[in-house]
Amino acid sequence: MEDRTQSSLIALRRILRATELNARTVARATGLTTPQLIVLEIVASSPRAQPKDIAAKAGVGQATATSLVDKLEARGLVERTRGEHDRRLVWVTATEEGRRVLESAPDPLQHVFSQQFSKLPDWEQAMIVAALEKIGAILNAGAIDASPLLDVGPVDRR
Amino acid sequence: MEDRTQSSLIALRRILRATELNARTVARATGLTTPQLIVLEIVASSPRAQPKDIAAKAGVGQATATSLVDKLEARGLVERTRGEHDRRLVWVTATEEGRRVLESAPDPLQHVFSQQFSKLPDWEQAMIVAALEKIGAILNAGAIDASPLLDVGPVDRR
DNA sequence: AAAAAACATTTCGTTTATCGAATCAATTGT
DNA sequence: ACAATTGATTCGATAAACGAAATGTTTTTT
Numbered sequence: 001m002e003d004r005t006q007s008s009l010i011a012l013r014r015i016l017r018a019t020e021l022n023a024r025t026v027a028r029a030t031g032l033t034t035p036q037l038i039v040l041e042i043v044a045s046s047p048r049a050q051p052k053d054i055a056a057k058a059g060v061g062q063a064t065a066t067s068l069v070d071k072l073e074a075r076g077l078v079e080r081t082r083g084e085h086d087r088r089l090v091w092v093t094a095t096e097e098g099r100r101v102l103e104s105a106p107d108p109l110q111h112v113f114s115q116q117f118s119k120l121p122d123w124e125q126a127m128i129v130a131a132l133e134k135i136g137a138i139l140n141a142g143a144i145d146a147s148p149l150l151d152v153g154p155v156d157r158r
Numbered sequence: 159m160e161d162r163t164q165s166s167l168i169a170l171r172r173i174l175r176a177t178e179l180n181a182r183t184v185a186r187a188t189g190l191t192t193p194q195l196i197v198l199e200i201v202a203s204s205p206r207a208q209p210k211d212i213a214a215k216a217g218v219g220q221a222t223a224t225s226l227v228d229k230l231e232a233r234g235l236v237e238r239t240r241g242e243h244d245r246r247l248v249w250v251t252a253t254e255e256g257r258r259v260l261e262s263a264p265d266p267l268q269h270v271f272s273q274q275f276s277k278l279p280d281w282e283q284a285m286i287v288a289a290l291e292k293i294g295a296i297l298n299a300g301a302i303d304a305s306p307l308l309d310v311g312p313v314d315r316r
Numbered sequence: 317a318a319a320a321a322a323c324a325t326t327t328c329g330t331t332t333a334t335c336g337a338a339t340c341a342a343t344t345g346t
Numbered sequence: 347a348c349a350a351t352t353g354a355t356t357c358g359a360t361a362a363a364c365g366a367a368a369t370g371t372t373t374t375t376t
Contacts, residue, residue, distance in 0.1 A: 004283045005272050011290035012271055017199055018297040019174055020181040024196070024217055033333095033362065034192060038182065041175055051324060059182050064364050066325055071362090088323045088372045109297060113170055114163050116296040124292070125162050131289030132169035134282070138274040139176040139267060191363095193333065209354060222334050224355055229332090246342050246353045320375070325368105332363075339356070346349085 022109040030105045032072075035060070039068045043078050044094040044102055051090055077101060180267045188263045190230075193218070197226045201236050202252040202260055209248055235259060 027037040035058065042057050043049050055065035069092055072078045077098035083089030094102075117125065185195040193216065200215050201207050213223035227250055230236045235256035241247030252260075275283065 004287055005276055008275055008283070008287045008290055009268055009272055011287065011294050012268060013265070014294040015173075015290065015297060016177055016180065016265070016267065017203065018294070019177045020196055020199065021215065021217070022174065023178040023181060024192075028217065035182075035363065038178060041178065045175065052322090057179065059179070059186060060363080061365055062324070063326085063366080067363075070325095086323095086373070090324065107171070107174070109174065110167055110170060112299070113293075113296055114167055116299065117166055118163055120292075125166070127285055128289045128292060129162055129166045129169065131286045132166055132173065132293070134278075134286060135271075135290070136169050136172040136176070138271055139173060141270070141274065191332065210352090218333080219335055220354070221336080221356085225333075228355095241353095244343070244353090248354065318376085320373105322373075323371085325370080327368080328366090330364085332361100334361085335359090337357085339354100341354085342352085344349100344351070346347100 019109060022107065025108050026105050030101050032101075035064075036068055036071055039065065040072055040077055040094065040098055040102065043072075043092050044099055048091040048093045051092065054092065072098070177267060180265070183266055184263050188259050190259075193222075194226055194229055197223070198230055198235055198252065198256060198260065201230075201250050202257055206249040206251045209250065212250065230256070 023037065024034055027034045030037065032040065038058050039054055042054050051062060051065045051069060054069070055062045058065065058068075060068070069078060069080070073080060076095055078092050078094055081091050081093070083091060117128070120128070181195065182192055185192045188195065190198065196216050197212055200212050209220060209223050209227060212227070213220045216223065216226075218226070227236060227238070231238060234253055236250050236252055239249050239251070241249060275286070278286070
């Protein structure tokens with residue numbers, strides 16, 4: 001009942017608190033700043049992204065988004081290409097290098113987690129995996145991703 | 159076996175990604191910057207904290223920690239008091255106002271979560287609560303909290 | 317064709333974050 | 347008592363982040 005929602009929220013908040021510190025650590029480890037890391041993650045999480053959407057998702061202005069993309073581009077972590085059938089648009093994509101940086105970033109929280117996780121009894125591991133996946137699905141559902149329609153190129157209209 | 163750890167890590171990473179954007183949103187909603195929010199959370203998570211420990215937990219230098227605490231103090235969200243029996247120390251505590259800000263901060267991720275959560279069947283809710291609590295315990299175990307010994311005041315030694 | 321709207325970028329100025337080094341105060345070890 | 351250590355702050359300097367407004371392109375509308 002209500003009670004359960006309450007309990008879950010309290011537990012969730014506790015996790016959120018723990019993870020907030022994590023982002024900073026990861027950012028530092030990759031040599032990026034937190035805003036830069038966030039933009040890189042946004043870009044890498046979909047095949048391509050527009051500066052406008054990046055700004056919206058990251059919660060910054062367009063000007064700032066442009067500047068952050070500049071920084072990432074200078075390091076070869078993302079690339080810009082002009083839109084084919086609408087040349088006002090710019091598509092930002094993560095480079096191989098960019099994805100590699102994200103993958104290889106040492107993540108202290110993951111480290112701690114996997115260490116403790118392996119000690120749990122079998123049934124608990126199974127339960128946690130199932131719950132984690134469900135939670136991930138729920139949270140990611142919220143981060144609606146104005147799913148990047150594929151740019152199919154010039155279309156004959158009319 | 160190995161496989162489960164792998165699955166859980168993948169799921170965890172997905173959650174981490176989703177939550178990283180959240181911190182910025184919450185920070186902005188409270189009128190604080192992300193580093194300030196983190197410091198406030200560190201301070202509020204225990205009855206009192208030393209600048210030195212704040213710096214360590216937040217992953218910044220002492221100088222930076224001092225400056226962040228300055229900002230929070232200027233807004234009346236935290237207070238400083240000198241250590242009783244060791245006057246080199248400074249104890250930073252969250253004010254009522256500071257806690258109120260944290261409590262009342264609209265948290266988009268929590269909103270989405272509670273909404274979806276309530277739709278789940280009973281058994282799944284129970285499972286998730288259990289798992290969330292376990293995960294929270296695991297993650298917070300990593301963020302060791304040099305548990306703030308209570309300052310018992312001047313002690314007669316000898 | 318002209319006007320309006322949409323996007324990205326540039327420019328300028330302000331605020332933060334952050335670090336290292338120096339400084340000050342207080343405590344501890346010898 | 348004296349020297350070394352510890353904790354916090356201050357100072358100075360640099361790099362980011364950020365926003366508002368102006369600019370330049372490229373659609374869309376009218």
